[in-house]
Every structure is written in structure tokens, then in C-alpha cells.
Amino acid sequence: MKKLINKPEDVVTEELEGIAAAHPDLVRVQFNPNVIIRADAPIQGKVGLVSGGGSGHEPMHGGFVGQGMLDAACPGEVFTSPTPDQMLDATKAVDGGAGVLHIVKNYTGDVMNFDMAAELAGGESIQVEAVVIDDDVAVQDSLYTAGRRGVGATVLAEKICGAAAEAGRNLSEVAGLCRKVNANARSMGMALTSCIVPAAGKPTFELGDDEIEIGIGIHGEPGRERIKIEPSAKIVERLATPIVEDLPFEQGDQVLAFVNGMGGTPLIELYVVYNDLRKFLDGRGITISRNLIGPYITSLEMAGCSITLLKLDDELIELWDAPVKTAGLRWAA
Amino acid sequence: MDVSYDDVVRWIRAFAAEVGTNKEQLTELDAAIGDGDHGINMDRGMSAVLGKVDAGPQEDIGALLKAVGMTLVSTVGGAGGPLYGTLFMQMGTALSGKAVIGLDDWTAALDAAVSGVQARGKAEPGDKTMIDALIPGRDALKSALVGGASFEDALKRSADAAGQGMRDTVPLVAKKGRASYLGERSAGHQDPGATSSHLLLEAAAETWAA
Numbered sequence: 001m002k003k004l005i006n007k008p009e010d011v012v013t014e015e016l017e018g019i020a021a022a023h024p025d026l027v028r029v030q031f032n033p034n035v036i037i038r039a040d041a042p043i044q045g046k047v048g049l050v051s052g053g054g055s056g057h058e059p060m061h062g063g064f065v066g067q068g069m070l071d072a073a074c075p076g077e078v079f080t081s082p083t084p085d086q087m088l089d090a091t092k093a094v095d096g097g098a099g100v101l102h103i104v105k106n107y108t109g110d111v112m113n114f115d116m117a118a119e120l121a122g123g124e125s126i127q128v129e130a131v132v133i134d135d136d137v138a139v140q141d142s143l144y145t146a147g148r149r150g151v152g153a154t155v156l157a158e159k160i161c162g163a164a165a166e167a168g169r170n171l172s173e174v175a176g177l178c179r180k181v182n183a184n185a186r187s188m189g190m191a192l193t194s195c196i197v198p199a200a201g202k203p204t205f206e207l208g209d210d211e212i213e214i215g216i217g218i219h220g221e222p223g224r225e226r227i228k229i230e231p232s233a234k235i236v237e238r239l240a241t242p243i244v245e246d247l248p249f250e251q252g253d254q255v256l257a258f259v260n261g262m263g264g265t266p267l268i269e270l271y272v273v274y275n276d277l278r279k280f281l282d283g284r285g286i287t288i289s290r291n292l293i294g295p296y297i298t299s300l301e302m303a304g305c306s307i308t309l310l311k312l313d314d315e316l317i318e319l320w321d322a323p324v325k326t327a328g329l330r331w332a333a
Numbered sequence: 334m335d336v337s338y339d340d341v342v343r344w345i346r347a348f349a350a351e352v353g354t355n356k357e358q359l360t361e362l363d364a365a366i367g368d369g370d371h372g373i374n375m376d377r378g379m380s381a382v383l384g385k386v387d388a389g390p391q392e393d394i395g396a397l398l399k400a401v402g403m404t405l406v407s408t409v410g411g412a413g414g415p416l417y418g419t420l421f422m423q424m425g426t427a428l429s430g431k432a433v434i435g436l437d438d439w440t441a442a443l444d445a446a447v448s449g450v451q452a453r454g455k456a457e458p459g460d461k462t463m464i465d466a467l468i469p470g471r472d473a474l475k476s477a478l479v480g481g482a483s484f485e486d487a488l489k490r491s492a493d494a495a496g497q498g499m500r501d502t503v504p505l506v507a508k509k510g511r512a513s514y515l516g517e518r519s520a521g522h523q524d525p526g527a528t529s530s531h532l533l534l535e536a537a538a539e540t541w542a543a
Contacts, residue, residue: 033407054410076410076411077370077374077377077410079368079370080370080374080410080411081410081411081412081414082410083406083407083408083409083410083414084406084407084415085406085407107511108412108454108509108510108511109410109411109412109413109414109415112412112414112415112416112453112454113410113414113415115415115453116406116415139514140516145508145513145514145516146509146510146511146513146514149514197369197370199370199373200360200364200369200370200373204364204368204369205364217511217514219368219511220368220369221367221368221511221514221515222514222515222518
């Protein structure tokens with residue numbers, strides 16, 4: 001294992017110390033239990049937004065704490081859900097009297113830990129709503145699985161709901177908006193290489209030099225199929241077709257196209273993917289109105305990408321365009 | 334035979350040791366059908382539990398087990414944290430105020446634990462989860478209790494039944510947790526949660542019925 005670390009067991013703590021040192025204007029970091037909190041939280045009268053998940057997906061979620069996005073993020077161990085005490089502390093730290101929204105990715109551990117946290121917060125008379133994000137079309141959604149995984153739509157939901165909370169919308173409105181983003185977004189990813197969890201010290205899965213995994217999860221969970229490497233245009237077709245057919249996205253739709261890097265793939269390749277995606281969507285009469293390209297929900301050093309499409313309307317466009325000031329996502333009005 | 338507060342501490346230490354010894358195996362089982370962190374997470378949690386146990390005695394067996402559960406909830410993460418945390422907290426509630434426990438207490442405690450785990454994880458028998466080891470373990474205790482078996486004998490039967498339940502998860506298709514994403518591909522692998530749950534009941538048998 002070659003990594004820029006000191007000791008595997010110190011990776012998360014030292015990362016958090018680095019974040020605290022780098023971005024004191026944006027966030028403050030609480031240790032044991034670990035929480036990244038917006039520097040000016042709690043903001044009176046504003047709905048608080050809390051998310052969290054395993055570490056190793058940076059900049060998600062800690063890099064999205066700041067004005068116009070999250071109020072707090074709970075980082076777990078690498079690829080491991082954070083714990084209810086972290087979530088409770090985060091919830092208390094950001095409650096400005098208007099309630100707190102938990103944005104939860106649909107993984108068994110995340111859902112159970114956030115459930116316990118919501119029960120604890122309820123006991124302290126904080127109003128909490130939780131929305132579970134489950135946008136990954138690689139997973140069959142049925143009674144017989146834990147349901148679809150939460151992936152790329154999480155980043156979009158955090159941005160859009162953050163703008164809505166900043167604009168003063170109430171808890172049920174922000175929660176409703178979060179459900180709307182989730183209902184209108186679909187994603188699928190692929191891997192060119194595996195990744196190494198620092199504490200495990202070896203690759204999470206093995207992938208041959210000429211093989212790729214289509215439908216990969218963000219923790220290296222196996223996907224739909226393993227195939228030989230193909231040109232980008234063909235891979236984009238394999239990812240975008242099930243996305244488009246699932247919602248479905250139709251001729252005349254306006255979308256936000258999010259081409260996400262898994263951590264080990266350079267921007268030059270992500271732009272090739274974006275170009276192929278643009279052509280694919282052109283062919284179906286779907287217009288890209290907004291885009292996001294880069295590594296935003298990563299899987300350690302895994303090479304590969306994911307594609308997320310979000311069907312847009314005027315409300316979502318306005319909230320997407322609203323200013324945001326975080327370490328991971330930043331633009332002015 | 335009765336089980337004292339110190340015996341319960343010895344069981345917790347034995348389980349922590351078993352988790353440490355089998356950390357790699359649990360992690361490998363999890364890597365095959367999940368995300369490959371079960372052994373690492375449980376070992377971190379049980380190390381924290383030992384720290385809690387070493388820090389000083391709790392009031393009674395119930396308080397001890399509740400403290401173990403709270404420690405696991407706040408240190409394990411993943412699905413294992415809430416599930417094992419709930420298991421120990423429910424046992425603690427069932428054994429509240431007890432300084433010694435007998436077979437009837439232990440049976441009631443495991444029954445409460447299984448109910449708590451099922452409520453938290455919403456898994457049914459056969460979903461390829463930890464309850465596929467815990468439910469046979471509990472049922473063996475219940476029938477041993479009804480049949481008038483000794484505590485020692487009941488513990489051994491319970492551990493054996495949990496072991497059989499664990500092995501019986503191999504051909505199952507997972508319906509809960511990350512393994513469920515694999516569908517049919519999850520068959521042919523032993524469930525890591527059922528494996529750690531077997532270790533838990535085996536540690537009780539080996540500690541108390543030795």
C-alpha cells in the first residue's frame with residue numbers, strides 16, 4: 001500500500017485537523033465525537049442541514065459545509081457510517097430553532113445510525129426530518145434488497161437544499177425539496193481500478209488490467225457486470241442508457257449533468273466523458289442546462305467515474321445558481 | 334450454576350478476544366459480499382468496550398451490558414454499531430438490577446436482544462444476517478429451559494445452534510445490508526454478521542460452561 005499517510009488509524013483525525021487548519025473562515029471542527037460545523041452555526045431561524053457518511057468520499061460531506069450548503073457533516077471512519085453521538089452533536093450545534101434536516105445516503109448502516117440520532121434528538125425536543133437519497137440505478141430496487149444506494153444526487157441535494165434553507169424556507173419545504181431532487185435524479189458509476197481502505201491495507205476488490213466494473217458503488221461494492229475496457233463513448237452509453245430509461249428522461253427535458261470523478265481519474269478524462277454524454281443526450285433530444293464536472297463524491301484512489309442526471313425546472317435552476325461558499329464547491333451569485 | 338457480574342465481564346473479554354483473533358476472517362467474509370470492514374469495526378468497538386470495562390465496575394449486570402451497548406453504538410459505526418449496540422442495550426434492560434443470572438434470565442436477555450436487533454435492522458430469518466445465527470441460538474436456549482437442561486448444557490446447545498445457523502447462511506441470497514446489492518452473487522458466502530454473532534454465543538458457552 002502506497003499512501004500519503006502517517007498511520008492508517010490516524011488518517012481521519014489528521015485529515016480533520018488539516019481541514020480545521022485550512023478553512024477556519026468556513027468551518028470549525030469538533031473532535032470526539034467528530035463533527036465539521038459551519039463557522040457561524042447555529043443561524044437563528046434557518047433550517048439546519050446535516051449530512052454525514054463514511055470518510056474516503058472527499059470533498060463529500062465535510063467539504064460541503066459552509067454558506068449555501070451544509071451546516072454540519074459527520075465523518076465516519078473510512079467507508080464506515082458515522083455514529084449517532086456524532087449526528088446528535090451535529091444536530092444540536094446547527095439547530096437555530098427552525099429544525100434540522102438529515103440528508104442520509106441509503107446504506108444500511110447510515111440509515112440505522114441516523115434513525116438512532118433522530119430518536120435521540122427528538123428526546124431533546126429538536127425537530128428533525130430525514131430524507132434518504134437513493135439514486136443509483138445499478139441496484140435493483142425491490143423488496144428483496146436494501147434498496148438503491150445513495151450516490152451523486154446527494155451532492156446536488158445538499159447544494160439545492162442548502163440554497164433553499166439559506167433563502168429562509170421552512171423544514172417541511174426544504175425536506176420536500178430534498179425528496180424532489182432525489183425523485184428527479186438518477187446515477188450510475190463505473191470503476192477502472194479498485195481502491196485500498198487504509199486500515200485494510202489491500203485492494204477492496206481485484207480488477208484485471210483490462211477489466212472494468214460497470215455499476216460500481218462508492219465503497220467498491222460490485223456492480224452489474226464486469227467487462228473488458230471499452231472506449232469512453234461506449235462506457236458512457238452503458239451508464240447513461242439505464243439512467244435515462246429509469247426516470248425516464250425524455251425529449252425536451254432540461255437536465256443538470258454531473259460527471260463525477262471517483263478519485264483517481266484526471267479531469268482530462270472526465271471532460272472526454274462529458275463530451276460523450278453531451279452527444280448521447282443530444283441524440284435523445286435532452287438538453288444539458290447546467291453541469292458539474294470533477295471529483296465531488298469519490299471512492300479513495302479508485303479510478304473511474306459516475307454520471308448523475310437531474311431533471312431541472314425553474315425552481316431547481318434558481319437554487320442551483322444561488323451562491324455557495326464551501327471548501328469543495330464555491331461560486332458567487 | 335449461576336453467572337456473576339465477574340463472569341459477565343469474563344464473557345465480554347472473551348468475545349473481544351475472539352473478535353480480535355478473527356478480525357481478518359470477519360473482514361474477508363465481509364469483503365466477499367459487503368464492504369470489508371466488519372472485523373476492523375468490531376475490533377475497534379470491542380477494544381473501546383474493554384477500555385470501558387477496565388475503567389471501573391458498573392452497578393450491576395444490566396448496567397454493565399447497557400454501557401457495553403452504548404460504547405459499541407458510539408465506536409463501531411456501520412450497521413454493526415447500531416445492531417450490536419442494540420443487542421447489548423436490550424440485554425442490559427432485560428437484566429436490569431441483576432447481580433447474578435441463571436438460565437431463565439439469560440434466555441430472557443437473548444430473547445430481548447434478538448427482538449431489538451430485528452426491530453432495528455428489520456431483517457427476517459433467512460435474509461442472510463446476524464439473526465440467522467442469533468435466532469437458532471435463542472431457540473435452543475428456550476427449548477433447553479423448557480426441557481429442564483442445566484445452564485451449562487443449554488449454553489453449549491445455544492452455541493452449537495448458532496454455529497449451524499451461521500453455516501446455513503452460506504447458500505442464502507442476502508436480502509438486507511450491502512450484500513443484498515449482489516443478489517444471487519451473495520450465495521455461496523457465509524454471512525459475516527452471523528459469524529460474529531456465533532462468536533458471541535460461543536464465547537458465552539466457553540466462558541461459563543467450561
